[in-house]
Amino acid sequence: MGGTISVKDVAARAGVSVGTVSNVLNRPDRVSPETRDRVSAAIAELGFVRNESARHLRAGSSRTVGLVVLDVANPFFTDVARGVEDTASAAGLAVILCNTDEKTTKEEAYLELLEEQRVRGILITPADAISDRLTELRRRGTPVVLLDRKAAARDQCSVSVDDRKGGDLAVTHLVESGHRRIAFVGGPLAIAQVADRLRGARAAVKRAGLPETALIISSTVGHNVAAGRLAVQELLTMAKRKAPTAMFCANDLLALGALQELSHRGVRIPADMAIVGYDDIDFASAAMVPLSSVRQPRHQLGRTAAELLIEETDKAAGHKHRQVVFEPELIVRESSRRVRRTSS
Amino acid sequence: MGGTISVKDVAARAGVSVGTVSNVLNRPDRVSPETRDRVSAAIAELGFVRNESARHLRAGSSRTVGLVVLDVANPFFTDVARGVEDTASAAGLAVILCNTDEKTTKEEAYLELLEEQRVRGILITPADAISDRLTELRRRGTPVVLLDRKAAARDQCSVSVDDRKGGDLAVTHLVESGHRRIAFVGGPLAIAQVADRLRGARAAVKRAGLPETALIISSTVGHNVAAGRLAVQELLTMAKRKAPTAMFCANDLLALGALQELSHRGVRIPADMAIVGYDDIDFASAAMVPLSSVRQPRHQLGRTAAELLIEETDKAAGHKHRQVVFEPELIVRESSRRVRRTSS
DNA sequence: CGCGGATTGTGAATCGTTTCATTGTTGAGC
DNA sequence: GCTCAACAATGAAACGATTCACAATCCGCG
Numbered sequence: 001m002g003g004t005i006s007v008k009d010v011a012a013r014a015g016v017s018v019g020t021v022s023n024v025l026n027r028p029d030r031v032s033p034e035t036r037d038r039v040s041a042a043i044a045e046l047g048f049v050r051n052e053s054a055r056h057l058r059a060g061s062s063r064t065v066g067l068v069v070l071d072v073a074n075p076f077f078t079d080v081a082r083g084v085e086d087t088a089s090a091a092g093l094a095v096i097l098c099n100t101d102e103k104t105t106k107e108e109a110y111l112e113l114l115e116e117q118r119v120r121g122i123l124i125t126p127a128d129a130i131s132d133r134l135t136e137l138r139r140r141g142t143p144v145v146l147l148d149r150k151a152a153a154r155d156q157c158s159v160s161v162d163d164r165k166g167g168d169l170a171v172t173h174l175v176e177s178g179h180r181r182i183a184f185v186g187g188p189l190a191i192a193q194v195a196d197r198l199r200g201a202r203a204a205v206k207r208a209g210l211p212e213t214a215l216i217i218s219s220t221v222g223h224n225v226a227a228g229r230l231a232v233q234e235l236l237t238m239a240k241r242k243a244p245t246a247m248f249c250a251n252d253l254l255a256l257g258a259l260q261e262l263s264h265r266g267v268r269i270p271a272d273m274a275i276v277g278y279d280d281i282d283f284a285s286a287a288m289v290p291l292s293s294v295r296q297p298r299h300q301l302g303r304t305a306a307e308l309l310i311e312e313t314d315k316a317a318g319h320k321h322r323q324v325v326f327e328p329e330l331i332v333r334e335s336s337r338r339v340r341r342t343s344s
Numbered sequence: 345m346g347g348t349i350s351v352k353d354v355a356a357r358a359g360v361s362v363g364t365v366s367n368v369l370n371r372p373d374r375v376s377p378e379t380r381d382r383v384s385a386a387i388a389e390l391g392f393v394r395n396e397s398a399r400h401l402r403a404g405s406s407r408t409v410g411l412v413v414l415d416v417a418n419p420f421f422t423d424v425a426r427g428v429e430d431t432a433s434a435a436g437l438a439v440i441l442c443n444t445d446e447k448t449t450k451e452e453a454y455l456e457l458l459e460e461q462r463v464r465g466i467l468i469t470p471a472d473a474i475s476d477r478l479t480e481l482r483r484r485g486t487p488v489v490l491l492d493r494k495a496a497a498r499d500q501c502s503v504s505v506d507d508r509k510g511g512d513l514a515v516t517h518l519v520e521s522g523h524r525r526i527a528f529v530g531g532p533l534a535i536a537q538v539a540d541r542l543r544g545a546r547a548a549v550k551r552a553g554l555p556e557t558a559l560i561i562s563s564t565v566g567h568n569v570a571a572g573r574l575a576v577q578e579l580l581t582m583a584k585r586k587a588p589t590a591m592f593c594a595n596d597l598l599a600l601g602a603l604q605e606l607s608h609r610g611v612r613i614p615a616d617m618a619i620v621g622y623d624d625i626d627f628a629s630a631a632m633v634p635l636s637s638v639r640q641p642r643h644q645l646g647r648t649a650a651e652l653l654i655e656e657t658d659k660a661a662g663h664k665h666r667q668v669v670f671e672p673e674l675i676v677r678e679s680s681r682r683v684r685r686t687s688s
Numbered sequence: 689c690g691c692g693g694a695t696t697g698t699g700a701a702t703c704g705t706t707t708c709a710t711t712g713t714t715g716a717g718c
Numbered sequence: 719g720c721t722c723a724a725c726a727a728t729g730a731a732a733c734g735a736t737t738c739a740c741a742a743t744c745c746g747c748g
Contacts, residue, residue: 004485006734017698022736032696047484052460053397053406054734057703062397064440064461072441073422081416085443094457096408097416097441099429113438116396117408140391141348225626260630282569283627286604288634350704361728366706376726398704401733 005048014042025050056118064094065309066114068107068124069147070191071223072099074253075281076298077125080147083302084123091310093120102127102191102222111137121309123147128190143312147305149192151323157312159305159324163193166294166328167200170248170276171215173292173330175208177338179246179274183216185231185258186223186250194223194250197278201248216244223250228257236265245273246336252277252284255291259335263288274336290333297326349392358386369394400462408438409653410458412451412468413491414535415567416443418597419625420642421469424491427646428467435654437464446471446535446566455481465653467491472534487656491649493536495667501656503649503668507537510638510672511544514592514620515559517636517674519552521682523590523618527560529575529602530567530594538567538594541622545592560588567594572601580609590618590680596625599635603679607632618680634677641670 011018016035023030024039031039042048056062067084069077081097088095096119098110107127111134114122121143126134130152138144138156146158174182182201189195198217205214216238220231228249235244249255255277259269267273269289277284280295304324312319355362360379367374368383375383386392400406411428413421425441432439440463442454451471455478458466465487470478474496482488488500495502518526526545533539542561549558560582564575572593579588593599599621603613611617613633621628624639648668656663 004734007736008734018735019698019700019737020696023697026736030696035696047480049456049459049484051401051462051734053400053462054703055460055736056397057395057401057705058734058736060703072416072425073419075417075419078417078422082443089453094440094442094454094461096438098438099426109433110438112393115393116399117438118395118397136391140393225630256627256630283600283630286569286600286627286632287630288632290632348704351706352704362705363707363728363730364726367727370706374726379726395704398733399706401735402704402706404733 004051005046006051007048009046010039010042010048013046014039062118062120063092064096064117064119065306066096066098066110066117066119066122066124067147068098068100068110068114068122070100070102070125070127072097074223074251074279075283076251076279076296079281079298080302080305083299083304084306085302086299087303087306087310091306093310100127102188104128104131107131108133115140115142118142120313121145123305123309125149126192143309145305145309145312148301150325151321154323155321157305157308157321157323159301159308159326161296161301161326161328163196163328164200164203166278166296166330167197167248168204169200169328169330170197170278170292170294171201171204172208173332174246174248174274174276174336175204175210175214177246177274177336179244180210180214181216181242181244181246182214183218183231183235183244183247184250185218185220185228185247185254187218187220197248197250220254224253225257225260228254228259229261230257232258232261232265236267246270247273247275249275249277252279252281252291252293255293255335256283256287259287259289259291270334270336271339276330276336280331284331285333287335289335292333292336293331295329295331301326348395349390350395351392353390354383354386354392357390358383405657406462406464407436408440408461408463409650410440410442410454410461410463410466410468411491412442412444412454412458412466414444414446414469414471416441418567418595418623419627420595420623420640423625423642424646424649427643427648428650429646430643431647431650431654435650437654444471446532448472448475451475452477459484459486462486464657465489467649467653469493470536487653489649489653489656492645494669495665498667499665501649501652501665501667503645503652503670505640505645505670505672507540507672508544508547510622510640510674511541511592512548513544513672513674514541514622514636514638515545515548516552517676518590518592518618518620518680519548519554519558521590521618521680523588524554524558525560525586525588525590526558527562527575527579527588527591528594529562529564529572529591529598531562531564541592541594564598568597569601569604572598572603573605574601576602576605576609580611588617590614591620593619593621596621596623596628596635596637599637599679600627600631603631603633603635614678614680615683620674620680624675628675629677631679633679636677636680637675639673639675645670 007021100107150160151158277293280293284291284293351365444451490502494504621637624637628635
């Protein structure tokens with residue numbers, strides 16, 4: 001309606017200067033009660049709403065942070081996102097949630113967008129190696145906290161879970177349950193978490209004195225239910241005596257997809273094929289066959305990351321970068337319980 | 345590093361005026377190739393990044409839209425969100441995803457924030473009746489498209505699914521399967537979708553010639569897995585001859601929670617208790633007992649909503665508001681299959 | 689009575705970009 | 719050789735809020 005209402009209009013209506021309106025908005029104590037009321041009344045009558053862009057332009061600091069994740073449809077990330085949002089909104093910050101689908105091109109595009117918005121800071125789970133754009137962005141002054149991925153150097157904050165240990169736990173469990181051919185499902189390995197889980201799996205195999213070939217690396221790409229189904233289709237084409245008797249999936253969506261496909265094909269779980277997933281999302285325990293999984297403190301991951309970011313932006317000077325690492329925990333359920341097997 | 349790089353710095357470096365830099369950025373064809381290259385080089389060398397706030401302030405139109413949903417942890421909404429994001433990002437728009445947890449206070453706070461950001465428009469699933477804030481915001485000029493909720497009047501765009509029909513389909517199916525006492529789980533009824541599903545359920549009961557009391561309204565609040573568990577606890581306290589033999593849950597999270605709690609207590613599904621959920625999220629078919637559910641075109645819901653919003657903001661003048669309504673579809677699975685029952 | 693200090697309020701400058709009226713420059717056409 | 723159009727580039731005004739140096743007013747007290 002004829003251009004939106006600005007401080008100028010409010011000032012005119014209340015019969016004061018724009019400076020005073022701004023004072024009412026930002027430091028009400030500097031204004032006498034009567035004027036304050038008059039201005040507040042004018043604001044209400046005119047339906048004035050601050051223009052955050054103008055505010056930000058002048059004041060320099062924005063009130064939003066960016067959160068960049070691999071897949072919003074993955075309950076793991078939505079739980080992390082909730083953790084982020086909880087602490088961010090408590091600090092009066094808004095969160096722009098960005099979804100890369102594990103694609104570096106989408107990641108690049110979002111980083112550009114976030115930098116143009118001059119967000120207060122960015123929380124990111126990179127889709128690959130740390131991109132140049134991310135390094136540049138940081139050099140130019142936007143604080144970045146790595147999420148679910150450990151910072152390589154000491155000059156950056158990160159919040160992660162010990163993925164190597166998680167992989168180790170999962171595969172150790174499978175080995176101890178008698179499995180000698182275990183498929184690793186997940187990829188690409190450019191995603192650090194996945195590579196680390198595989199490293200842990202290898203360590204477990206080695207420690208058990210098994211040959212490296214005990215670990216069968218599936219050529220899966222992506223970490224969703226559909227990819228899990230495909231992985232099973234691939235594995236089932238193998239010769240029976242070479243085929244795995246257990247699967248360790250890099251996340252629960254893959255595991256659930258595998259579960260569906262296997263039971264669809266009449267493969268019994270865990271008798272014919274054991275499965276261990278990763279993340280312990282809420283649906284894991286409610287699956288057709290309750291899923292064993294490696295639990296991560298999802299919500300706390302998000303909370304802590306947001307806290308680190310806020311700390312970094314608040315006291316830019318005296319900030320000490322920290323790399324927080326949480327411990328994963330193996331939850332054993334039906335999908336990997338030991339059973340008497342008919343053949344090895 | 346000593347204040348960020350602005351067009352002024354770029355202009356100085358390239359030996360041109362700021363106006364020219366802006367032209368290179370926004371209408372490269374107005375600039376001679378040589379100057380254009382010189383400016384581009386300067387931009388690259390200095391690592392210049394546009395300031396979107398300043399841009400927006402001057403240009404008037406922002407490049408972000410707000411998406412306000414009831415629960416990001418609900419796969420229904422993440423799928424909708426993906427649909428929104430797909431079409432938004434194709435149009436060069438960013439999405440700010442806001443989560444209300446069905447709380448009007450959170451909704452209000454986010455609406456204020458989005459209006460202050462002067463977003464291009466808002467897609468919202470209201471947590472209750474349309475709030476005054478939303479009406480005001482619209483009056484002041486921010487386009488709003490209702491998402492998963494039909495607009496009451498002709499003066500607004502909306503995208504929804506026929507929830508009444510969905511409720512009817514579900515309960516008709518249960519009645520035809522022989523159930524005579526059916527619990528409706530979901531609430532509060534202030535959420536229009538829920539109220540409509542209940543209306544549909546009532547219509548089905550009536551059409552079947554059953555008494556109104558055939559529908560048992562559970563006092564559930566919230567639409568997550570935990571609430572589903574609680575609902576079962578409530579229902580199981582009822583006297584056996586009054587207790588329901590089937591549950592119709594207002595969404596799949598409730599249904600999955602119910603499923604977990606029931607099977608945990610040894611209640612057989614569907615023999616002792618049939619269940620029908622709503623949304624047909626991906627996990628529904630992978631549940632302990634595959635879940636019957638009412639399917640909605642989630643992704644398309646989001647896509648269409650974003651399209652309507654973009655259309656509305658593009659041709660503000662010749663825009664004709666539309667109310668798009670999709671049809672739901674009942675998917676019958678194990679959780680509600682007819683079985684020989686021992687007692688009625 | 690007048691001075692100092694506290695308290696309120698003012699208004700111009702500023703943030704970084706876009707826009708637009710204007711000024712130069714060329715070159716074609718007569 | 720002159721005019722006119724097309725093309726390039728310029729630079730100042732504007733967007734809306736915040737900030738800050740300063741002015742105005744009032745009060746208490748010596």
